[in-house]
Amino acid sequence: MTLLPKVVIFLGAAVVAVPVFRRFGLSDVLAYLAAGVIIGPSVLGLVPSLSESDEVLHFAEIGVVFLLFIIGLELHPARLRAFRRLILGLGLAQVLVTAAAIFLVSLLFGLPWPAAVVIGCALSLSSTAFVLQLLGQRDEMMTGQGRAGFAVLLLQDIAVIPMLVLVTALAGDPKDFVGLEALMSLATGAAIVVGFVVAGHYLLRPALKLVASSRVPEAFSAATLLLALGTGLLMQSAGLSMGLGAFLAGVLVADSEYRHKLEADVVPFKRLLLGLFFMAVGMTADLGVLIQSPVLIIGLTVALVLGKALIIYPLGRFFGLTRRAARALAFLLAQGGEFAFVLITVAVTSGLVSTEIAAIITLVVTLSMAITPLAYGMNSRPEAAEDIPFDEINDAPNDIIMVGFGRFGQIIGRILVAQKIPFTALDYDPVQVDLVRRFGNKVYYGDVCSPELLRAAGIGDAKVIVIGMDSPETNLRITEEVASEYPQVEIIARARNRQDALDLRAAGAKVVVRELLHSSLEVAAEVLVRKGLSISEARRVAAVFEEHDQQTLDRQFEIRNDEDAMIAAAQESANELRFLLASDEDTQEEASQDAGRDEPAATAQAT
Numbered sequence: 001m002t003l004l005p006k007v008v009i010f011l012g013a014a015v016v017a018v019p020v021f022r023r024f025g026l027s028d029v030l031a032y033l034a035a036g037v038i039i040g041p042s043v044l045g046l047v048p049s050l051s052e053s054d055e056v057l058h059f060a061e062i063g064v065v066f067l068l069f070i071i072g073l074e075l076h077p078a079r080l081r082a083f084r085r086l087i088l089g090l091g092l093a094q095v096l097v098t099a100a101a102i103f104l105v106s107l108l109f110g111l112p113w114p115a116a117v118v119i120g121c122a123l124s125l126s127s128t129a130f131v132l133q134l135l136g137q138r139d140e141m142m143t144g145q146g147r148a149g150f151a152v153l154l155l156q157d158i159a160v161i162p163m164l165v166l167v168t169a170l171a172g173d174p175k176d177f178v179g180l181e182a183l184m185s186l187a188t189g190a191a192i193v194v195g196f197v198v199a200g201h202y203l204l205r206p207a208l209k210l211v212a213s214s215r216v217p218e219a220f221s222a223a224t225l226l227l228a229l230g231t232g233l234l235m236q237s238a239g240l241s242m243g244l245g246a247f248l249a250g251v252l253v254a255d256s257e258y259r260h261k262l263e264a265d266v267v268p269f270k271r272l273l274l275g276l277f278f279m280a281v282g283m284t285a286d287l288g289v290l291i292q293s294p295v296l297i298i299g300l301t302v303a304l305v306l307g308k309a310l311i312i313y314p315l316g317r318f319f320g321l322t323r324r325a326a327r328a329l330a331f332l333l334a335q336g337g338e339f340a341f342v343l344i345t346v347a348v349t350s351g352l353v354s355t356e357i358a359a360i361i362t363l364v365v366t367l368s369m370a371i372t373p374l375a376y377g378m379n380s381r382p383e384a385a386e387d388i389p390f391d392e393i394n395d396a397p398n399d400i401i402m403v404g405f406g407r408f409g410q411i412i413g414r415i416l417v418a419q420k421i422p423f424t425a426l427d428y429d430p431v432q433v434d435l436v437r438r439f440g441n442k443v444y445y446g447d448v449c450s451p452e453l454l455r456a457a458g459i460g461d462a463k464v465i466v467i468g469m470d471s472p473e474t475n476l477r478i479t480e481e482v483a484s485e486y487p488q489v490e491i492i493a494r495a496r497n498r499q500d501a502l503d504l505r506a507a508g509a510k511v512v513v514r515e516l517l518h519s520s521l522e523v524a525a526e527v528l529v530r531k532g533l534s535i536s537e538a539r540r541v542a543a544v545f546e547e548h549d550q551q552t553l554d555r556q557f558e559i560r561n562d563e564d565a566m567i568a569a570a571q572e573s574a575n576e577l578r579f580l581l582a583s584d585e586d587t588q589e590e591a592s593q594d595a596g597r598d599e600p601a602a603t604a605q606a607t
Helices: 003-023 028-039 050-074 077-081 084-108 113-124 128-137 144-171 180-212 217-237 242-252 259-284 287-292 294-318 323-332 338-349 355-379 407-418 430-438 451-456 472-485 498-507 517-530 535-558 563-606
Strands: 400-403 424-427 443-445 464-467 490-495 511-514
Touching (some): 003 259, 028 128, 050 217, 050 259, 084 144, 084 294, 113 338, 128 259, 128 355, 144 242, 144 323, 180 242, 294 355, 338 355, 400 407, 407 424, 430 443, 451 472, 498 511, 498 535, 517 535
Parallel strands (some): 424 443, 464 490, 490 511
């Protein structure tokens, strides 16, 4: 099959699968996997052979390269150094312990020890693409399990190098698997990494500056792709992982002024190719093996996922993760990885593993990937009270309580501090609380929806409570609680949109502020100025809009449960606004003309 029909098939499968899975609240990764299985040789056969699937898989691995490049851009060297304990400690321990356990189980199944070594190495690895995609979708890269997961995956990418050397050596004389050739390969790889880091530190930024100075966007985009792919190929030529090379390139330019431009150029390619990668993984699944031996395949898949999870959880706890973070990490890394396909393919070519065993392992790894989003979704929750104890509030009660001290609450807090007005701030994100405390702010960690915490914060003696969490559901719940139990406290609440504002008012909030309203009005005024209005005219239009919008919101509050009436009110409001602005313009123009007519008389009188 030529390239163009394949492209059409892949795009069509993605366009159908992703919206359907999203509709049912399922992961994009599962959608791509299912699409790959359906169009692959095991079902519809639109991509008729496994060899074609393998070709697509190798091409789509570029998506993983771009993904690691972007992650490198987020981790400048200073931040990367903070990961060294997790990388060299947790990461190395996970690979060694997991590989040893799977090696022993493989021996119990009667496999020769060289084959058991290969299988242990292959199945000890997890899927970089799957894990990082899941963490990115959930915005959990900087959580406990996110940082630990990334560190382990980075170590695994590095571990592929000696694993490939080991497989190649075992294919020759097993007695010489730690020989001079293996040591030379490792030394060469290490030298190339060190040389690239040193050279890149001095050369990459000047090179990017030279390209940027040409002011040709396509040239900079080409330089971005060259940087990611070129470094990947350089590392691959040394027997290293392409992803490792791209990651190092990203780290080296992470603190440069070009970081955001580099990321913007790579992201579209990364998303498309990652989707293609997941579909290619789905296509490699030979469902014929599953139909022939369903109990064996399903049993091995469950054993792999649970076995790795049971190994990773205690290791995570040993290296300082909380119970919830360790449990989330265990299910996050419990699947097999894409590098397992590489190692098993080399082992089959070398005669270490039979094609029948390779087919079983490939299917088990694919199925383990498929169940990872579901397992992680059911078993991962944010760190909460059982992991980190809530703060005790012993200070004297204040008139003002602030619930939520993120990007919204901190601005309010800075103004109150500048005016020397005391307040009590609460937040349920331990990371955010710790960060804010470093800057000298007094904020307490706890379950902000808990009536006990509100009482401890002195809600009974407060006059005002500002509710500014990111979650509309949380804000509504706290508003209902305070309005019901403490009606004397004036509630000022943050709303995400118009409907949230109506719900909060119905729940008892005295003042509701939509988080984007005023910033949107500021931008609208700036646009009007650039279309020829004076600054005062633009601000007048924004003020008229704001006043009318508030009046409309008041009217809509009375009919909020009648959808037809709400639609009619919105249409009526739009017509009213046009009339108001037109009338206001006429009034302003008449006033200006009157002032012009009166000016000569006033001048004569003054004279």
